[in-house]
Amino acid sequence: MRRPAPWALAWFGAGLATGLARFWAPVGALWLLPLAMGARVPALGLAGGVGGIGWLLGRVARAADERGCAARLLAGDVTLQVRLMEPAAAGGGRVALAAAGGGCRGVLPARWPRGIPAAAGAVGVARGRWLAHERGAGRARGFLLVQAWRQAAVAPTAGDRVRAWVQHSSSRLFGPRASLVDAFVIGRRAELDPGLVADFRDSGLTHLLAISGFHVGIMAGWCAVLLRAAHRSRRTATLAGLAVATGYSLFLGWPAPAARATLALAIVGLTRLRQRAVDTPSLMAVALLGVLALDPFALTEVGAWLSATALWGSWAAERWVRRELAAGPVLRAIAASTGALAATAPITVFVFGTAAPIAVVLNLVAVPMCALAVPALFLAVALGGLGVPGAGALAAGGGLLLEGLQRLAAIGARVPGGHLVLVPGAAAALPWVGLLVLAGWIAAGHVPARVVARRAAVLLAAAAWVLVAAEEWRRRAAAANTGALALHFLDVGQGDAALLRTPRGRWIAVDAGPRDARRDAGATRVLPALRRAGARALDILFVSHAHADHLGGAAALLEAMPVGLVVEPGRVVDDPLYQRFLALVGARAVPWRAGRSGDRWTVDGVTLRLVHPDTAWGEFGLDLNEDSLVLLVEYGAFRAALVGDAGFHAEQALGDRLGDVDLLKVGHHGSRTASGAAWLARLRPEAAVVSLGRGNRYGHPSPEALARLAAARARVWRTDRDGTVTVRTDGRDWHLETARGATQQGAAGAPARPPS
Numbered sequence: 075m076r077r078p079a080p081w082a083l084a085w086f087g088a089g090l091a092t093g094l095a096r097f098w099a100p101v102g103a104l105w106l107l108p109l110a111m112g113a114r115v116p117a118l119g120l121a122g123g124v125g126g127i128g129w130l131l132g133r134v135a136r137a138a139d140e141r142g143c144a145a146r147l148l149a150g151d152v153t154l155q156v157r158l159m160e161p162a163a164a165g166g167g168r169v170a171l172a173a174a175g176g177g178c179r180g181v182l183p184a185r186w187p188r189g190i191p192a193a194a195g196a197v198g199v200a201r202g203r204w205l206a207h208e209r210g211a212g213r214a215r216g217f218l219l220v221q222a223w224r225q226a227a228v229a230p231t232a233g234d235r236v237r238a239w240v241q242h243s244s245s246r247l248f249g250p251r252a253s254l255v256d257a258f259v260i261g262r263r264a265e266l267d268p269g270l271v272a273d274f275r276d277s278g279l280t281h282l283l284a285i286s287g288f289h290v291g292i293m294a295g296w297c298a299v300l301l302r303a304a305h306r307s308r309r310t311a312t313l314a315g316l317a318v319a320t321g322y323s324l325f326l327g328w329p330a331p332a333a334r335a336t337l338a339l340a341i342v343g344l345t346r347l348r349q350r351a352v353d354t355p356s357l358m359a360v361a362l363l364g365v366l367a368l369d370p371f372a373l374t375e376v377g378a379w380l381s382a383t384a385l386w387g388s389w390a391a392e393r394w395v396r397r398e399l400a401a402g403p404v405l406r407a408i409a410a411s412t413g414a415l416a417a418t419a420p421i422t423v424f425v426f427g428t429a430a431p432i433a434v435v436l437n438l439v440a441v442p443m444c445a446l447a448v449p450a451l452f453l454a455v456a457l458g459g460l461g462v463p464g465a466g467a468l469a470a471g472g473g474l475l476l477e478g479l480q481r482l483a484a485i486g487a488r489v490p491g492g493h494l495v496l497v498p499g500a501a502a503a504l505p506w507v508g509l510l511v512l513a514g515w516i517a518a519g520h521v522p523a524r525v526v527a528r529r530a531a532v533l534l535a536a537a538a539w540v541l542v543a544a545e546e547w548r549r550r551a552a553a554a555n556t557g558a559l560a561l562h563f564l565d566v567g568q569g570d571a572a573l574l575r576t577p578r579g580r581w582i583a584v585d586a587g588p589r590d591a592r593r594d595a596g597a598t599r600v601l602p603a604l605r606r607a608g609a610r611a612l613d614i615l616f617v618s619h620a621h622a623d624h625l626g627g628a629a630a631l632l633e634a635m636p637v638g639l640v641v642e643p644g645r646v647v648d649d650p651l652y653q654r655f656l657a658l659v660g661a662r663a664v665p666w667r668a669g670r671s672g673d674r675w676t677v678d679g680v681t682l683r684l685v686h687p688d689t690a691w692g693e694f695g696l697d698l699n700e701d702s703l704v705l706l707v708e709y710g711a712f713r714a715a716l717v718g719d720a721g722f723h724a725e726q727a728l729g730d731r732l733g734d735v736d737l738l739k740v741g742h743h744g745s746r747t748a749s750g751a752a753w754l755a756r757l758r759p760e761a762a763v764v765s766l767g768r769g770n771r772y773g774h775p776s777p778e779a780l781a782r783l784a785a786a787r788a789r790v791w792r793t794d795r796d797g798t799v800t801v802r803t804d805g806r807d808w809h810l811e812t813a814r815g816a817t818q819q820g821a822a823g824a825p826a827r828p829p830s
Contacts, residue, residue: 079359082124086363090373093132093156094212128366128576135370141575142180143173145205145214152218154182157229158196161238162186163265166469171200171218184218188648194238195230198223205657212374217660219653236325237262244451247469254476255451260328261285270480272670276493277486278415278433282444282479285326287379289336289448294319294339296449312343328368331381337364347606354389360384375426380418387417411437416510424503426665427639432492440482447475457475488672559680559709561740561801564603565793565813566595566691568767569623572716572739577677581609584616584705584716589626589651596627601634603798612636613677616669618718619644620652632658643687644668669703671731679805681708685731686724699742700724706732707741710805711823715757717741717748725753732757736808736822737801738788740764744775754786760820762788763799763809770794789818 082327120820129196139145156171159181171182186192202220230238237260244255253265263271263283274280281288298315301306321337323332339359362382365372372378389412395401401409411434419429450472486492560575566587574582581604587595604612615637618624631637632655639660645665647653659666666671671688672716674681702718714737717724721742738759741748743766762783766774775792783790791799797813803822810818 079356083359083363085125086128086366087373089128089379090132090366090370093129094136094370099757116328131370143178143182144180144216145254146178149204149800153199153201156200158192158194161194162192164189164191164617177554184220186220190223192225193228195228195234195272196225197227198225205661211492213371239459240455243455247454247465248473251473251476257283258448259451259455273483276430277436277483278430279436279440279483282440285329286331286667288322290319290322290332290335292445292448293322309347312347316343318342333368334365334381336360337361358385379421383417383421384414387413398436418509418514420503420506423506424500427502429494430492432486432489436482436486440479443475443479447472468761558802558804560715563763563765563793563799564599565797566599568770569595570765571600571627572632576680576720578678580613580677582614583616583631584611585624586627586631588623594627594630597628600627601630613638614675615640616703616705619643619698620647620649622651623654625651628655629658632662640666641669642665643703645701679709686720686728709803712736712803712805712808721748722750725750730756733759736760739760744779746776749779750784751782759788761788761818764790764792766794767794
């Protein structure tokens with residue numbers, strides 16, 4: 075074998091996975107891969123030996139994990155003696171706790187209550203509820219919902235003091251931007267503005283907010299460059315850079331990406347000092363072997379996979395354009411960015427349902443800016459904490475770079491088509507895997523440019539044939555009249571629940587009805603409706619907001635069937651029902667997303683587009699009703715607006731963003747504070763569905779709202795009077811029918827009658 079290190083990594087990984095997994099035989103069979111490839115006996119011996127070491131390490135790691143708190147704590151109420159590993163803000167949020175009670179030890183993630191600030195290093199007794207996640211091959215997981223805290227003492231460690239010192243210095247120098255500085259310098263993201271995080275996510279720049287090998291490499295690289303500029307020897311610069319990388323990684327807690335970068339830098343530096351050439355695939359393999367040896371569970375972490383595949387993709391693409399096209403630095407940078415996206419897209423789409431093609435362009439600007447910003451911020455915080463003159467100037471320069479990155483992320487997040495939101499899973503990831511395989515085939519081997527051109531031409535021809543065939547299949551499906559979208563507005567009492575069945579039989583839920591001490595509409599109404607229709611899974615569950623009459627039944631759905639994605643406003647609500655919902659989403663490992671205006675999904679030709687709230691919405695938390703997701707459903711010419719409990723404030727903020735609709739799910743159950751005259755004049759719905767309970771104590775629907783709907787000449791349907799309301803459309807015409815047999819029909823997209 076010319077390159078034994080990558081093979082050793084594969085065998086070690088197979089053995090490690092075998093040791094970590096509960097059902098090991100299928101994974102262990104991967105050890106036979108060399109035999110299937112005709113490897114010789116020495117190679118088989120190496121495979122067995124390396125794989126055996128991996129298996130043993132996996133078993134040891136699993137046994138150690140089983141002794142930790144996350145594995146040993148039983149779901150339910152617990153009381154633990156803990157130490158805060160990071161400060162808990164008065165507003166609450168996520169913190170890390172070091173537990174030392176209940177017969178176990180270990181680090182636990184926790185959600186801290188509001189109004190109880192505590193310093194890093196605070197020791198005391200936390201009482202709360204442990205919510206265990208479903209077990210898999212990875213670490214035991216869960217989180218503690220802290221309900222009460224009794225502090226005994228404050229005993230910060232040296233690391234606690236350093237982190238507190240860094241945060242104090244950044245707060246003094248950067249003010250309101252300190253949370254962003256903390257994310258870049260020490261990896262603390264708990265206090266970042268959700269809108270800012272959404273911009274970085276949607277623009278494909280979220281990797282800049284997470285401490286990674288890139289950040290470690292920047293710190294080590296600048297150290298080496300400055301020492302070389304000061305006429306120090308290469309040996310001194312290299313060793314100093316490695317010392318900085320190691321110290322920084324240890325300070326951060328030795329996360330897998332930082333560990334990988336440190337090991338890679340050590341291997342590169344030491345081999346260059348010995349004047350030996352470095353084989354990049356072998357370098358990456360050895361670095362990953364080191365990471366897995368130090369942290370076996372990195373094999374099960376999505377972040378570690380993304381880091382490794384991004385590195386491989388950028389290297390492979392840059393190497394190809396450099397060797398085959400003799401490309402200059404600009405084209406090589408574009409190739410590296412494209413390669414990283416292509417390599418990571420199958421994983422991000424499979425796990426999270428997102429991809430950001432715009433990142434290929436944005437990273438060309440963002441990466442150099444970050445390379446300048448990180449050392450400037452780090453030095454500013456360090457010097458500012460020591461009171462050294464010049465810290466303010468560095469902070470000003472770093473702040474300008476941060477401002478530029480924020481603006482770049484905000485612009486990139488709003489580029490049409492720059493950010494794709496799909497239903498997570500294998501079906502969504504398969505096209506990206508195909509693109510990656512085809513790109514590899516086109517560029518395979520050391521071949522002339524004309525061969526690459528021929529392969530690309532073959533690929534384009536094949537793609538054209540596939541498109542022609544797909545169009546024919548679409549035409550035949552339409553001719554067979556199988557392409558109907560159905561919207562079912564269920565009678566769930568005083569609450570909301572709607573089910574959408576796509577033309578190919580996939581299901582989407584928008585809210586899940588109320589839940590109280592007497593009944594659970596999710597279990598008694600929504601779930602039976604899905605089962606009667608033969609639904610086996612939900613592709614997406616939208617929760618318009620965190621009130622019990624919309625959220626209550628969601629737990630029953632999550633417990634009863636697979637859910638591909640949960641979308642909700644994402645504002646943390648101090649309510650047990652909402653916290654149990656979040657815990658269940660985490661326990662079931664369901665992908666979760668904080669929905670924002672511009673998010674868009676297309677399922678079987680049905681487009682689901684969020685138009686509210688956006689990141690500029692300034693009234694979060696003042697009234698949860700006004701935070702409601704507003705969803706526009708489009709199929710052909712048919713358009714329906716589902717607005718949750720959004721009222722006058724949200725309607726005014728939306729303005730003309732929706733345009734005309736055929737169908738309106740009336741906001742807030744027909745409350746007098748929703749469905750304003752100006753709003754209805756802009757939407758011009760032909761049919762309006764009000765979801766409410768018979769004889770409800772709120773007086774819904776209000777006479778004022780009904781009068782405004784009548785003035786807009788929208789025909790009103792009520793679930794308390796008409797039962798479940800079902801609308802079916804082929805994208806050209808639509809037909810409404812109630813459980814009582816009443817009907818209405820219309821032409822999709824036809825101009826509504828103007829109000830009289």
